[in-house]
Amino acid sequence: MSERLSRLMxxxxxxxxxxxxxxxxLLLFNGLFTDGFARVTIRDGxxxxxxxxxxxxxxxxxxxxxxxxxxxxxxxxxxxxxxVVAIAGSVAARLIVQQQIGLPMALAATSGLCLVLGAWxxxxxxxxxVQPIVATLILMVAGRGIAQLLAxxxxxxxxxxxxxxxxxxxxxxxxxxxxMVALMLLLTVALTRGTALxxxxxxxxxxxxxxLFAGVNPCAVKMFAYAFTxxxxxxxxxxxxxxxxxxxxxNAGLYLELDVILAVVIGGTPxxxxxxxxxxxxxxxxxxxxxxxxxxxxxxxxxxxLVVKAVVVLVICLAQSPELRKLLLQRRASA
Amino acid sequence: xxxxxxxxxxxxPLLAVRGVTKIFPGVRALDGVDFTLRRGEIHALMGExxxxxxxLIKVLTGADRRDGxxxxxxxxxxxxxxxxxAQRLGISTVYQEVNLIPFLSxxxxxxxxxxxxxxxxxxxxxxxLRAAAALKHIDVEVDVARPLNSxxxxxxxMVSIARALDIRAKVLxxxxxTSSLDANEVRHLFAVxxxxxxxxxxxxxxxxxxxxxxxxxxxxxxxxxGKLIGEYDAAKLPRLExxxxxxxxxxxAVEEMSARRGAEPVRTAHQPFLRVIxxxxxxxxxxxxxxxRAGEVVGLAGLLGSGRTETARLLFGIDRAEEGRMExxxxxxxxxxxxxxxxxxxxxxxxxxxxQAVIPDLSVxxxxxxxxxASKGWxxxxxxxxxxxxxxxxxxxxxxxxxxxxxxVKFLSGGNQQKAILARWLASRPRFLILDEPTxxxxxGAKVEIEKLIARLCSEGMAILFISSELEEVVRDSHxxxxxxxxxxxxxxxxxxxxxxxxxxxxxxxADE
Ligand SMILES: Nc1ncnc2c1ncn2[C@@H]1O[C@H](COP(=O)(O)OP(=O)(O)OP(=O)(O)O)[C@@H](O)[C@H]1O
Ligand SMILES: [Mg+2]
Numbered sequence: 001m002s003e004r005l006s007r008l009m010x011x012x013x014x015x016x017x018x019x020x021x022x023x024x025x026l027l028l029f030n031g032l033f034t035d036g037f038a039r040v041t042i043r044d045g046x047x048x049x050x051x052x053x054x055x056x057x058x059x060x061x062x063x064x065x066x067x068x069x070x071x072x073x074x075x076x077x078x079x080x081x082x083x084v085v086a087i088a089g090s091v092a093a094r095l096i097v098q099q100q101i102g103l104p105m106a107l108a109a110t111s112g113l114c115l116v117l118g119a120w121x122x123x124x125x126x127x128x129x130v131q132p133i134v135a136t137l138i139l140m141v142a143g144r145g146i147a148q149l150l151a152x153x154x155x156x157x158x159x160x161x162x163x164x165x166x167x168x169x170x171x172x173x174x175x176x177x178x179x180m181v182a183l184m185l186l187l188t189v190a191l192t193r194g195t196a197l198x199x200x201x202x203x204x205x206x207x208x209x210x211x212l213f214a215g216v217n218p219c220a221v222k223m224f225a226y227a228f229t230x231x232x233x234x235x236x237x238x239x240x241x242x243x244x245x246x247x248x249x250x251n252a253g254l255y256l257e258l259d260v261i262l263a264v265v266i267g268g269t270p271x272x273x274x275x276x277x278x279x280x281x282x283x284x285x286x287x288x289x290x291x292x293x294x295x296x297x298x299x300x301x302x303x304x305x306l307v308v309k310a311v312v313v314l315v316i317c318l319a320q321s322p323e324l325r326k327l328l329l330q331r332r333a334s335a
Numbered sequence: 336x337x338x339x340x341x342x343x344x345x346x347x348p349l350l351a352v353r354g355v356t357k358i359f360p361g362v363r364a365l366d367g368v369d370f371t372l373r374r375g376e377i378h379a380l381m382g383e384x385x386x387x388x389x390x391l392i393k394v395l396t397g398a399d400r401r402d403g404x405x406x407x408x409x410x411x412x413x414x415x416x417x418x419x420x421a422q423r424l425g426i427s428t429v430y431q432e433v434n435l436i437p438f439l440s441x442x443x444x445x446x447x448x449x450x451x452x453x454x455x456x457x458x459x460x461x462x463x464l465r466a467a468a469a470l471k472h473i474d475v476e477v478d479v480a481r482p483l484n485s486x487x488x489x490x491x492x493m494v495s496i497a498r499a500l501d502i503r504a505k506v507l508x509x510x511x512x513t514s515s516l517d518a519n520e521v522r523h524l525f526a527v528x529x530x531x532x533x534x535x536x537x538x539x540x541x542x543x544x545x546x547x548x549x550x551x552x553x554x555x556x557x558x559x560x561g562k563l564i565g566e567y568d569a570a571k572l573p574r575l576e577x578x579x580x581x582x583x584x585x586x587x588a589v590e591e592m593s594a595r596r597g598a599e600p601v602r603t604a605h606q607p608f609l610r611v612i613x614x615x616x617x618x619x620x621x622x623x624x625x626x627x628r629a630g631e632v633v634g635l636a637g638l639l640g641s642g643r644t645e646t647a648r649l650l651f652g653i654d655r656a657e658e659g660r661m662e663x664x665x666x667x668x669x670x671x672x673x674x675x676x677x678x679x680x681x682x683x684x685x686x687x688x689x690x691q692a693v694i695p696d697l698s699v700x701x702x703x704x705x706x707x708x709a710s711k712g713w714x715x716x717x718x719x720x721x722x723x724x725x726x727x728x729x730x731x732x733x734x735x736x737x738x739x740x741x742x743x744v745k746f747l748s749g750g751n752q753q754k755a756i757l758a759r760w761l762a763s764r765p766r767f768l769i770l771d772e773p774t775x776x777x778x779x780g781a782k783v784e785i786e787k788l789i790a791r792l793c794s795e796g797m798a799i800l801f802i803s804s805e806l807e808e809v810v811r812d813s814h815x816x817x818x819x820x821x822x823x824x825x826x827x828x829x830x831x832x833x834x835x836x837x838x839x840x841x842x843x844x845x846a847d848e
Contacts, residue, residue, distance in 0.1 A: 196713045199701055207694045213653070213685055214759065215677035215709035274696045 015268045015275075019283040022266070022316045026290045034297050046170045050293060056167075058289035059177035060085070060236040064256065065263040065281040066188045067118075067229030072264050074218075074225050075205040075273025076125055076132035080117070081233040081260055083143025085253025088114050088237025090150035093158050093247035103162045111234045117143070118230015122223035136226075140257070147249040157246040167243035177239050181282070184232065188278055191228075198276075201225060205273025259288055266316055287316065347410060349374045349537050350395075350426075350506060355404030357390050357561075359746065361738035364390040366561040367404065372506065377528060377538045379548045379569070381581055382558035383778040384750030385736035388541050389431050391558070392510050395539075396428040397421040409505075425505035429495045429512055431541075431749045431776070432689050437484035442466035444483050445498045469497045473527045487640050488515040493524070500531075507531065508539045511749065513547055514775045515686075517639045517804045525551050543750070543778050544805075545574055559583050582780045606664070608798045609767055611650070614659035619645040622659055623824040625817065627767065627798045632789065634813030635802045636838050642822035643802045644686055647769045650800070651683040652676040677710050682765035684756055686772045686802075688749075692756040695745035699737050700726045702744045702755050706763040729758035732788070734781055750776045757785065767798045774808065786812055806838055818842055 030037040030050075040049035064081050071078045088110050095106035117139065124135035158164075169176040192198035203211040204218045212218055236256070241247045265271060266287055267280030291312055295305050318324055352370035356363070365387045372378050380388045393399040395406065397415030406413050408424060415421035418428060435444045445466045466479040475493045483491055492512060499507060513521050528538055528551060542548050548555070549569060557564040557580045564580050579586045608629045615622035620642045627633050635643050648654045650661075652670030661668055663679055670676050673683065685691040694702055703726050708717055717725075726740045733754040737747055744755055753776050760768060770789075774782050789812055793799060803809050809816060816828045818841040826841050 194716070196708045196711075196716045199697075199705065199708060200713060202697060203694050203701075203705055206696045207690075209691050210694050211705070213651075213673050213683060213691055214706040215674050215763075216705070217672075217674055 015277055016280050016283065018319055019267055019280055019287065019316070022319070023283055023287050023290065026287060026294065026312075030290070030294055030297075034294065037294075037297065042173070045173055047173050050297065052175065054286065054289045054293050055178050056175040057293070058285045059175075059181050060239055060253075060256065061259050061263055061285040061288060062181045062282050063184055063232045063236045063239070064229070064260045065267070065285050066184055066278060067225070067232035068260045069264050069267070069269050069276050069278055069281045070188075070192065070201055070225040071132075071229050072261070072269050072271060073201050073205045073273055073276035074222050075208070076222065076225070077136065077261065077271070078118075078121060078226060078229050079133065079136040079257050080121060080139035080143055081229060081236075082253035082256040083140050083147065084114050084117050084230055084233035085237035085240060085256055086144055086147035086247075086249050087117065087150065088234040089241035089247035089252045090147045090156065090249050092163075092238050092241055093156040094150060096158055096160055096163060097156055103160065107238060110238060111231055114230045114234025114237070115227050116230070118227040118233070119223060121230065122226035125226060126219035126222035144249065147247075147252070151247055151249040155246050155248050158241065159245070163242050164245055165242075167239045180235060180239070184235070185278065185282065188228075192278070197221075197224065202274055202276065206275075259285075262313060263288055266313065288313075348372060348407075349409060351407040352391070352395065353405045353407070355391070355394055355406065356402050357387075357394055357399060358402050361742070363561045365394065365401075368558065368561070368563045369566075370556050370563075371566065372537050372539060374537055375532055375535050376553045377532055377540055377551050379552035379555045380539060380541045380558065381548065381555050381577065383581055383736075383780060384754070384776075385560075385748040386558040386581070387561040388558060389510055389748060390561075392428065392430070392508050392539065392541070395421070396426055396508060398428075398430070422499075422504070425503070426508065427499035427504040427506065428508040429492075429499050429510065431510040435483055435491060435495055435498075438482055440480050441470075441477060441483050441486070441494055442479040444494055445469055445479075447498075466497070469500065470494070473497055473500065474523065489517070489520040489639055492516060492520075496524075496527075504536065506537050506539065510541045511543070511776055512540075513542055513544060515639075515772075515804075518806075519638070521547060543776065543782075545577070545779065549574065557581055578779055581778070608664065609650075610662040610665075612660055612662070614649055614656045614661060616645075616649060616654055616657045619654055619822070620649060621823045625824075627800065629766070629796045629798050630793050631815065632793055632799045632801050632813045634809035634816040634833075635800060635819065636806060636809050636816055637819035637842060639804065641819040641842075643819055644771055645822065646819070647683060647685075647771050647800065647802060650676075651681055651769060653683075674709070677706065677763070677765075680710075680764075680766040682706065682760040682763055682768040684760045684768070684770045684773050686775070688753055688756060688775070692759075693744055693752050696743050698741045699730070699735065699744050699747065699755055700740040703729055703758045703762055706759050710763055725762055726758075729762060732784075733758055734784065750778055750781065753777055754781065761788070761792070765797065767800070768792070769800045769802070771802045772804065773801075774803065774805070782808075806835055810835055810838065820844075 037050050040047055040051055068078060068081065091113055092106055092110040095101055095109060096103065121136050121139060124130040125132050165176060167177060171179045192201065200211070200216045200221050203214070203216055204221045208218050237253060240252050263284035264281045265284070267277055267282070267284035269276040269280065291309055295308055300308060348371045350372040352368065354367045354369065355365055356367055357365040368387070368391060370391065380391065382388050390399065394401045397417045397420050400416070408426070413424060415424060421428070436447070439447070442463045446462050463479050470477065470479065470493070473493060473496060475490065475497070477486060477490060483494060492515060496512070513524065516524060532538060540552060552569045554569055555567045555572065555577065557567070557577070559581065575586060575590060606629065607626045609627045611623070611625040613622040613624065635646060637643050649656050652672050652675050655671060661670065668679065694705070700722055704717055704722050711717065723740065729735070730737065730740060735754045735758070736751050744752055747755065757773055774785055777785065789799060789801070801809065801813055810833055813833060816833050816838060817824055818826050818828070818838060820842060828837055
């Protein structure tokens with residue numbers, strides 16, 4: 001029966017089926033048992049409700065997971081995304097509040113800086129051959145310090161209606177960050193699947209020597225992946241700062257890297273590199289946020305939140321493991 | 336086809352496989368196959384690429400689970416779930432793709448996962464002693480404390496055999512053990528195998544080298560498309576008949592095919608395409624000169640470790656030359672990376688398929704288009720339709736056995752993976768192609784096709800550097816042969832000078848220097 005299933009569906013979709021089923025199960029559970037979960041109300045042409053909140057709250061993880069998917073596909077990992085988020089917040093806030101250079105310029109400069117920070121990671125990993133964990137750990141630790149220095153040890157509050165719109169505004173009836181995610185997804189897909197970049201990334205992640213011998217430039221490919229992740233983190237940082245109308249260097253993006261890596265893995269991109277699945281990562285991010293929201297709405301004591309989250313993630317990962325599935329099938333066949 | 340000789344059953348076979356079936360999505364890799372192994376015999380499994388040889392071995396040894404049929408070992412039905420379990424039963428295996436760990440020591444590789452312990456700690460002294468003894472048993476003497484990758488592929492191959500033999504095995508399975516060995520090393524291996532056989536070990540042997548198969552085996556079992564064709568006594572089955580059974584054509588067609596071989600392609604007087612003057616690198620190759628013309632095949636002969644692969648790596652910009660220069664079309668160039676070389680329309684089909692060529696999770700299509708795409712750059716993506724046409728052409732031209740082009744290449748048989756890699760380089764349309772052991776693991780029929788292809792590409796003006804341990808192949812296909820020894824170029828043979836004895840002599844001449 002699984003044989004027939006596999007023939008009916010293209011390979012990419014087959015990958016996505018498990019995370020999608022997990023998400024559907026979570027939503028179904030909530031729709032049936034959590035009061036008010038499925039309710040979406042429209043006021044002034046804007047949608048409100050738990051489902052809308054989930055979309056909005058997961059936007060940061062979704063954005064960063066786009067870049068992280070590419071990094072993980074090259075058989076790397078980027079631990080510095082949370083720190084870059086903090087830096088982006090501090091820089092954007094200072095530029096807007098103290099420099100008065102206008103919102104578009106401030107945002108462009110912030111994004112540019114984050115791209116450079118990502119390129120720094122790319123240089124360490126790609127050209128200098130530093131282990132990805134070690135290389136990005138440097139920025140992870142140093143980056144938060146830099147963000148705190150930039151903020152001068154304070155929380156910089158930003159009073160700018162334009163800036164608040166980024167996280168608080170609505171576009172086409174949905175929170176504006178959703179639009180940002182959609183645009184970035186389109187851009188990432190166009191960059192990787194519309195060109196040969198995706199093939200090169202997968203080749204490098206799956207067998208770097210073979211890719212090198214075939215004429216691919218692994219350094220450049222890694223550089224792209226890390227720099228792009230820097231950019232994504234920068235955008236996430238701007239959203240986060242806009243959301244609280246302030247730059248909080250201590251807490252912005254804290255532990256974000258863990259949620260993002262989880263989202264990518266749940267989405268079906270293996271940690272040892274190779275094939276990647278951008279849509280899967282977004283579904284992974286939605287799963288994580290739905291889980292968090294569910295736990296909150298069902299009034300699970302805060303102490304249990306992380307444990308419940310861990311258990312659900314474990315179940316999803318196990319369900320995805322082909323080894324385990326084979327084992328279970330064999331059991332059933334021999335029983 | 337009545338020559339499947341009836342086996343005298345006065346002695347119960349050591350291993351009897353009955354009606355075994357193995358199904359992969361889209362392929363029946365084994366379809367009701369029988370196989371019988373007697374005590375103290377060397378039994379060759381024969382068949383084209385993708386015939387199911389490795390699959391039969393994997394099913395026998397617990398690396399894959401069978402979907403049907405029965406395996407009797409010493410009269411008892413067995414169903415090993417892992418190679419470790421099969422090894423405990425007495426069936427030891429060296430798989431087609433060597434799975435040792437290059438950075439660990441030789442001794443560690445032999446005892447990995449079953450280290451002798453002393454007071455709860457690994458007993459290193461004991462490991463080293465036993466490893467040395469295990470290697471001595473197969474006449475290899477090396478320093479077992481040194482990392483595995485400091486030794487040649489031949490030694491590495493012997494190490495994996497030592498690993499398999501260490502536990503008192505009753506059956507030894509060798510899947511293409513000779514594909515990375517040269518003639519001397521093969522002779523050594525065979526001497527060891529004969530002795531083991533005399534000690535009562537039963538050996539299953541897979542190889543595409545017919546000479547070797549005839550030299551060592553007592554009996555053959557021939558598979559084709561996952562089906563059993565028959566079981567034969569080696570002494571009673573002439574070579575051409577064996578080929579006919581493997582490829583499923585009648586004897587006449589095979590005779591015609593083999594007659595066409597060896598037709599010397601005409602040498603065309605082209606301009607020198609590549610000129611190398613005094614190129615060298617410490618620890619890799621002593622300075623050497625080399626000229627290759629468009630439309631010419633230059634063979635590179637020499638023992639393993641004589642510098643054949645090192646030469647290829649220097650020419651392709653993988654290793655940087657420390658001295659000397661290189662001219663293409665009379666213009667000085669410096670190559671610092673494979674990308675640079677590919678930009679000058681070089682191609683390099685490397686020797687080590689698994690670590691340097693195959694990208695396992697990517698599809699056959701993606702593996703084939705990779706080099707061409709890389710040379711075009713990331714922005715100019717080859718359209719899906721063009722990719723499909725290109726790939727379909729090569730799948731047909733090289734006879735790559737795969738259900739479809741979208742299958743991950745890791746699911747192809749070893750020989751078919753090799754063909755896909757070859758297709759990758761042919762598709763990139765190079766002006767100069769370095770082929771390092773291109774026919775490794777490729778079946779007889781496909782070898783003929785590939786040799787024909789080489790001749791045709793040449794006549795179209797491609798320059799080829801052809802590296803092979805199979806000297807007959809070098810003799811047959813080259814316009815010029817460069818002989819290497821101890822990382823030095825020792826001589827160059829042209830035209831009428833190219834024959835087996837002269838090459839062997841040049842390789843072996845050692846004392847008279
Ligand atoms: N894990 C797998 N998944 C899917 N198909 C497989 C798998 N392993 C082998 N096959 C298919 O089974 C068939 C037999 O493969 P096998 O490796 O046994 O061939 P072989 O006779 O050893 O060939 P070669 O001489 O090239 O090594 C091939 O068509 C191959 O594509
Ligand atoms: Mg095989």
